[in-house]
Amino acid sequence: MRKKARGNAGVEAFIADEMLAKLARFMRMAGVRVLHIRGMDDERILRLAKSKGMPLLTCDEQLWKRCEKRGIKSLLLSDQPVFHQLLRVFRSFQLPPPRFSCSTLCPQCGGRLIKAHKSTLSARVYPRVLKKRRLFWECAGCGKLYWSGTHYERVRRLFWRVRKKMEAKISPQG
């Protein structure tokens, strides 16, 4: 099912610390580029964020304070459900409300997702999945396949809830 990962050649827009794997996946599904850091010491993270001009999303208060001191854009998040984290990030950085669209990125590697035709997938997907599911996508970065299903619906609903909340904030009716 998988090709060897080639990584994503694009420019990341955010850096997410080690604890924010889930948030990183959801942001990518909303089309936002995120570099998820693993096993990197704080000093290197800070230098990376500074040199690339990428805001840092972190749950680490000490790291966040060091960002503030050095003038690196950052957002301190708590260990909340991903809905609340998404809402905070999208509001704080005034991102367009999240939705599944043609800009949705691979949650694993951040590569572009390309629609795949059922007819080309018979060797890679179980027949019952091919029969049952309507939409398929392939990641241009890591080659992973995705299809519409219950997970996809859950993410769509979550994005819808975030959009609703974001819109409620700016609507005069409150």
Ligand SMILES: [Zn+2]
């Ligand atoms: Zn991928």
